[in-house]
Amino acid sequence: MTIHPFRRWSLSLALLALPVLAQAQSVNALSPAPATPAAGDMSAAQWYLKDPQLDNVPGVGANRAYNEILKNLIPTPVIVAVIDSGIDTAHVDLKPVLWVNRGEIPGNGIDDDKNGYIDDVHGWNFLGAPDGRNVNAETLEMTRIVAAGRKRFKGITAKTVKPADKAAYVLYQKAEKAYSGRLKEETERSKQVEEMSGPLTQMVTNMKQALGTEKLDTTALKNANPDDPNLKRAVAGMLDMMRQTGAGDADALLKELNEGVKQERSMLDNSLNLNFNPRADIIKDNPEDVSQRFYGNNDLHGPDPMHGTHVSGIIAAVRTNNLGIQGLAPDPVRIMMVRAVPDGDERDKDIANAIRYAVDNGAQIINMSFGKEFSPQRPAVEAAYKYAAQKGVLLVHAAGNENHNLDVADNYPASFYINNTTIPNLLTVGASGPKDNVNLTADFSNYSKKGVDVFAPGVGIYSTLPGSTYGNESGTSMASPVTAGVAAVLKSYFPKLTATDLKRIIMQSAQVHHTKVQTPGSDKQVDFSTLSVTGGVVDMYEAVKLAQKASL
Structure with a gap:
């Protein structure tokens, strides 16, 4: 969902x-x-780019990192796949940063690069049909x-x-x-x-x-x-x-x-409609057959690209055009859209295929701002996770907005494999707010001392919206791309870093807070550091410093 x-x-x-x-x-x-x-x-400022030390705001220190450390370094190309609802490919702040599949000739109706997907110039849509129709609303997994x-x-x-x-x-x-x-x-x-x-x-x-x-x-x-x-x-x-x-x-x-x-x-x-099944009429696949890989179409906009457009802008909206916002990551970081998230719960089959598509087409980081309560085909998703790990791809996942403790509540894709072992290339991210006070933890965010790795700004996040517009959204859906954007910065400036390096550096550099905060969904106050593995908020400035040391 x-x-x-x-x-x-x-x-x-x-x-x-x-x-x-x-x-x-x-x-x-x-x-x-x-x-x-x-x-x-x-209109809101991009508070999340500010620095906790210089600005006294619990942002990620992106402005400080660019001004003090990165200004004399040269970034290298990185592809960030965004598995989401769709994207406005014409947005003035996103069009220049879209991944381009050089092996495809646009619009000729031929799979030129023979990857199994026709005219996948900027990505692929696993919620579409060859006749151009798309699934929009869907049922919950339950x-x-x-x-x-x-x-x-x-x-x-x-x-x-x-x-x-x-x-x-x-x-x-x-x-x-x-x-x-x-x-x-x-x-x-x-x-x-x-x-x-x-x-x-x-x-x-x-x-x-x-x-x-x-x-x-x-x-x-x-x-x-x-x-x-x-x-x-x-x-x-x-x-x-x-x-x-x-x-x-x-x-x-x-x-x-x-x-x-x-x-x-x-x-x-x-x-919640037991008789609603748009997929049967539109996609006409067998949703239970996770071995099916080649279905969908190349319509990345879809019926409602709001969510994916907002997420993509956070990661890599053009930084140098003096328009709208600045994405976290620099040019030449590129966004690959993989549409697999409807208005309802995503299918495990689609997510597994979306991950594999992104990996096979060169993505080094994958943002996943979605989640659900049940996962009947969990092994297929975890097989895709392992495939991404083999190829050195970092996965960044939103922890969810149900204000649940994930130590006791289910949320999928899960933070651990079925056998309860750690997923080495996965970061699970909760949402934090703009003030270091009792509201530092977003009241909607899921949390867990075991299952949420780190928090990142996710309240009042100003980013791109369809129609070359901009606006605020809140959710762990926003905290995840903030983290993915930081990972893209590290990978771009320090390309030798592996997926496990990126995860380790982001976690080690997180700004630990001992602020007394409201436990999401409760009146109980706790130490912020007890709500995640690291007890901290993503800190790009400190992460860049760590990455420099690791790359020497």
Whole structure:
């Protein structure tokens, strides 16, 4: 599943709105107040590039590394594969950094390089069909297991199941329990969010009229000093919602809530729909046959490239064009897009094939900002991991946004092999915030003293969005490419470093924090250093210094 904390934020927003909405009708009757001056530019800076020592911000120290160490060094080519939802190949900040398959003649309909994929000029799409159609929405893995299990095990109990089917039956029972709980949760959540959407929209309209402003940002709300106690309480409530959700103004708040409404509808109509199976009509492969390698098409944009575009920009958006943002990695680092992540849970088969495609076509680092609760074809994914390890490829994976302790909760691809041994070429990354205080750990981030290697900035990350635009997103989906970008920098300037070298250096150089932080999903405060293997946040400046020493 493409990892976003949208749903949790949207529900929280709806719950926060309850006391504020009680004032909506009262606000409607108030006379306008004097107009508030328009606020300045609300676009966020790339705080994650700042340095913890120089700037007193828990970023990765990228600006400092470039200014003090890397300015006189020459970078070498590196290919970073991004396994994701798709990418806007025309984005002004990404088009120049796309990997180009020199063995292909674009658009001739021939597999010129004979790698099994036709016209794969910038990568490949394992969610497409030869006729150009694409899978967008998909089911959750638990939904697929339950749909198959109800047919396979109808009338069968734990006592009557055949020994050969016992493992599959146990998995089905586990998925059935998880599915029932999730369906109930999402049904209730959808109802709450939808019930809030209309009233909150009306309240914002009324409040704008009452305060005489077209933009309800924090400045306008803080400057408002209404006499009416109902309006006063509504203004305070709106400010509180904006503070807790990070929205810059009321319109952004509404956009967030409406996004939540759409996602909740998709969750019920698609992700948890036992009869939904778009793959059967579009791709027409056998999803159970993990030996199938050659399917899909070369459409890297796909139905919704937002997530993959944002992730790609973090890693390698053009640094020298004075536009938008600066990616972490320098030219000539290139982005290879491998589309394998739908709006729903990714298939193990697609992920295994995506990894193999990336490795076979020269990727040295692979970013994987996705994850799920069940992995019925886990051996196929782990075989691909081992294949990447043999070829010296580093894998960087988002830890997930469920605020779970991965020591006790499942999240796949897992941080360990089935036999519980360490994966030497895999980094699992949690998300950290912009302040070294109780909120240093992102409240949505998964964590684990054994299964999460390191944290990296993942809150309010400003990067590329489709249509040559830019915006903030939050999630371990953002922390992972921050880390992959740092790895690309190390590999580019110090090309002799192996995948295991990159993992070791990034972990050893992490900035350890002993800040008392909120445990994600809990009110309990703990030492930040106890939430991951390293206890630290990725530090590119220190990593570059270590890489220099290792390369002498």
